[in-house]
Amino acid sequence: MSGAGPGEVPERLCRVAVDLLPVVGASVSLHSDGMPVQLGASGPRAAYVTEIQATLGDSPCQWAARSRSPVLAGDLTTGGDAARWPVFAQQATAAGVSAVYSLPLGDAQVCVGTLDLYGDTPGTLTRGELRTARLVAGMMTIALMALPHEEATGEQDEDVWLGGLAADHDPLYQAAGMIMAQLAVGADEALARLRAHAFAQGRTALDVSHDVVAHRLRFDDDE
Missing domain, CATH: 1.10.10 (Arc Repressor Mutant, subunit A)
Structure with a gap:
């Protein structure tokens, strides 16, 4: 994160997630009033599929935010995941995304957002890969809250600062x-x-x- 401004940190960490895990894209969103607000993405495809999730209102990231636990949709092409979110599955696969792994940002009591990982082929995360994904989500939360937000907005209020990233x-x-x-x-x-x-x-x-x-x-x- 050396030399990164506040607005660059979410995107950089998403790229780290792609480097560490068998996925082709990642994004991070805040969740407010049931609407995911994208803070950053590893690339255009991840950003687009994240906007699809926000537009439809029923998708893995919303389930992860509500349940405060990971939602692992390993196959959007057929079977249970495709049936659970049929419209999202159709649009995601049309964009080249066949699997979505959504992890909450926060703790067991409070979820402030999600880290969404996108795969271009169906598959599940191994136990070790899921552990790595959880670590990335934890570091994402810590990094976002630890940024020098007063330099970005002149305010000490973390909600104001996070809102600035989602401007x-x-x-x-x-x-x-x-x-x-x-x-x-x-x-x-x-x-x-x-x-x-x-x-x-x-x-x-x-x-x-x-x-x-x-x-x-x-x-x-x-x-």
Whole structure:
């Protein structure tokens, strides 16, 4: 991590995960109000599949965050994993990802996010590989919390600092607030409407949120 700025650390650690494990991609996300917010990824494919997980709202990373335990989907091409998340499995395999291993960041009481590892062929992690993945997830959590966040934001509040790393996703929450006002619905319903529209258009929720914030799309016009 020598010489890395706060925004570079998640991406660098994702690349370390790819070097240490039999995977082709990795990403790290914070989880807030059921919406994964991507902090970094090892490359474009991992970033894209992470956005698919966020858009669909039902995928391995959400299960890992809720259960606070690893979710190992070793075969998205067929069988139980493909049946458990059929839409995600179809889109992930179309992007060249056949296995996803999601590990929570935090402890048994609190999960602040997930480390998601992506394989291009079906398979399971060995006991040793899972132990390594857990160590990487632990180091990811420690590294994120240990960064000199006051240099990045001028604030001592860790929530403010982490929010700064996820600033690219601010339009997602702005759009959800606008949809809440347009439809007079709660936050969960607004996010569900945003995700559904994105899915129907074959886009990511983050992509659609930019249209909402820029007033190119209103959800009350859809009613």
